[in-house]
Amino acid sequence: MTLPRGMRSLLAYFPSSTKAEAAANELKQMGIQDVSVDRISRYGVSTNSELNNPLNNAETLTGLTMFSDNTSRLMNADTRVLMGADPANYAMAADNYGVAGGKSFLVTAVTTDELGDQVARVLERHGGSL
Secondary structure: OOOOOOEEEEEEEEOOHHHHHHHHHHHHHOOOOOEEEEEOOOOOOOOOOOOOOHHHOOOOHHHHHOOOOOOOOOOOHHHHHHHHOOHHHOOOOOOOOOOOOOOOEEEEEEEEHHHHHHHHHHHHHOOOEO
């Protein structure tokens, strides 16, 4: 995607959806309309925040630790086994590998060059990594 001259896109990764949403809301209050918040995963699978959280009795461990979906215990056993072997599920093999609470939330904002630095400061103030 190519932005028009004078426009800039910023991507910031956040440790929680709360911080990401707060940053996005502040940007929208500044008048920046093209802002989105997404949950990301290294596995390219969709997410299901309603099922995959500890309060809703998540169906799988990978749902909690890797924010994954499509790993139902009733189907796709090969995928579940491979994802279950990922160090993110037990965090003992690799320091800061990608455990739950990592930077799994992405805020994307498109703004003008003039507001770019101000948008970056807002994202960083809320805990985002550019």
